[in-house]
Structures are given as C-alpha cells and as structure tokens.
Amino acid sequence: CFNMIKFFDQIHKNLLNVVFPAFCNGCSKLLLKNEKIICTTCMHHLPLTHHHNLKDHEMHRAFYGIVPFEFGASLLYFRKKGIAQQLMHNLKYKNQQEIGTFLGNIFSKNVLDLPVFNSIDVIIPVPLHKKRLHERGYNQVTTFCEALEKNLAIPIIDDVLVKSINLKSQIQKSKENRLETNKNVFSIENAHIIEGKHILLVDDIFTTGATIEVCAKEILKIKNTRISIVTMAYTQS
Ligand SMILES: [Zn+2]
Incomplete structure (x- = not known):
C-alpha cells in the first residue's frame, strides 16, 4: 500500500x-x-564576488568612515540582465522562495570555516513594512536567512529591527535624499535582546548601501553591539 x-x-x-x-x-x-x-x-x-575571501572589497570602500563592521560580504554581482538580476526578480516578485534557500546554502558553505562566524550571535533580516509584508506574503530575505540559521547554527531574530514607515519607491531619489527620508523609517524594539551581541544584518541587494547604513546605525546605538553585513547580491556600478 x-x-x-x-x-x-x-x-x-x-x-x-x-x-x-x-x-x-x-x-x-x-x-x-x-x-x-x-x-x-x-x-x-554564477557571478560570485568572492567577498568572503577578501580583506578589502567594495563594501569596505562604500562604508569606510560611515559604518564600522566586522565582516561584510555579498554573494553575487548584480548586473543588468545578468543571472543575479533574474534570480532576485523571481525571488522577490514570483514567489520563488527556494531561490533564497539555494543562495543561502551556497553562502553558508563559503563562510562555514571563517572564524568570525563563531562570534556572531544572531541574524537580523532587514524587515519589510507590515503592509508590504502582507501584500507580498513574505520577506524576500527570509529563506536566505533560514538557510544560514540552519547551516551555521545562528538564530534569527526578527522582532527587534522593525520598519515603521512605509515609503514608496525611492528609485528617483538621490542618496542624500534617501538617507534623509530613511532616517526614521527603521526602529528598534526590545533593545535588551541584542545588548552586547554581534549581529549579522542581512539584506537582499546592496545598491547604494543606504538601507543597510540606516539599519546598522540603529543597531549600533544599542550598548556593546557589533555588526557584520551580508547581502545576496551587490550592484556593480
Ligand atoms: Zn540557466
């Protein structure tokens, strides 16, 4: 039977x-x-960046003197009409959430033996606003984070960093403007949970770095926190 x-x-x-x-x-x-x-x-x-093997790369240069971080890496280069753009599009808009798992598994393998990962306490995904989450039904970084959580044994915490204001597309705005409007968009709740912790902040695509910058700065306001940054893709200018 x-x-x-x-x-x-x-x-x-x-x-x-x-x-x-x-x-x-x-x-x-x-x-x-x-x-x-x-x-x-x-x-x-696959347009791999190999960031995890480099001591100095684009993310260091983008955040030099702006955001102090312990470790930073993107997995793929995001180029117009490239594989990463297609993957990100299908993950974000076509409900192909297994793409996040797939990329998360590749990334975990890359960093599994890096000593810095022994000191990371929690994973914090860059959140969507409640309304956006409801419309899309999922956060596009969730399955990627879950793969890291499983493979690297680092728990996800998604109730500390919250997106409190929902903004329309920011494509037309300059970086300065974007930073200005982003300032109060993210906030921290239950700050005590991450006090003294080394946090891995995870986002989908690093473009200007504005979103990660604002999130990182909010987290770093909490006593004795340290930051590492991972994104699935990095936009090459
Ligand atoms: Zn193909």
Whole structure:
C-alpha cells in the first residue's frame, strides 16, 4: 500500500512537471530532470564576488568612515540582465522562495570555516513594512536567512529591527535624499535582546548601501553591539 502511495506520488510529480514545467531561474530555459532552481550553465556562470575571501572589497570602500563592521560580504554581482538580476526578480516578485534557500546554502558553505562566524550571535533580516509584508506574503530575505540559521547554527531574530514607515519607491531619489527620508523609517524594539551581541544584518541587494547604513546605525546605538553585513547580491556600478 505504501509503495502504491509512493507510485502515485511519483506519477503526480511527473504530471506536475509536464503541466507546470520547471524553468531555470537564471536564463528561463527548461530545466532538465536533475537540475533544480538554475540550469548547469547558469550554475557555472554564477557571478560570485568572492567577498568572503577578501580583506578589502567594495563594501569596505562604500562604508569606510560611515559604518564600522566586522565582516561584510555579498554573494553575487548584480548586473543588468545578468543571472543575479533574474534570480532576485523571481525571488522577490514570483514567489520563488527556494531561490533564497539555494543562495543561502551556497553562502553558508563559503563562510562555514571563517572564524568570525563563531562570534556572531544572531541574524537580523532587514524587515519589510507590515503592509508590504502582507501584500507580498513574505520577506524576500527570509529563506536566505533560514538557510544560514540552519547551516551555521545562528538564530534569527526578527522582532527587534522593525520598519515603521512605509515609503514608496525611492528609485528617483538621490542618496542624500534617501538617507534623509530613511532616517526614521527603521526602529528598534526590545533593545535588551541584542545588548552586547554581534549581529549579522542581512539584506537582499546592496545598491547604494543606504538601507543597510540606516539599519546598522540603529543597531549600533544599542550598548556593546557589533555588526557584520551580508547581502545576496551587490550592484556593480
Ligand atoms: Zn540557466
């Protein structure tokens, strides 16, 4: 009977694949049976930054004298029409949340043996506003954070940093303007939870760094906190 169930389950899965074939989240080609999330070609062409192996990279230069951090890294380079842009788009707007898990697993493997990760106490995802979270149904960094939580044994805390004001698209605004309007957008609740802790702040894409800067500064106001920063992608200018 159990075998029967398994048999029908297999048929069901195969049928699903015929009715809803799986496409590569990088190049949109049909995935082969043994491929998941992205095809083998895209896997070989993932635009990895290798930040985790570098002592000095773009993030250090972007935040020099602005945000002090212990460790910083992005996994992929985000380029126009590139694989990372496609992945981020599908993760954010097409409910392909397993992309976050996939990238989180790759990132965890990269940093598993880095000593700095032994000192990180908690993971804090950059939050969405309640209203946005309700509309989208999920925060695009959640599955990435969950993969890090599982692989690196660092707990996620998502009730300390909150987004209190919902702003419309900020694409048109300059960095200065954005910082000005971002100032009171994020706030800290239950500050005692993170007192004295080393926090890994996680966001989806590092573009100007404005969002991370504001979040980091809010966290660093809490007594004896330290910050490390990870994003799934980094926009190359
Ligand atoms: Zn592909």
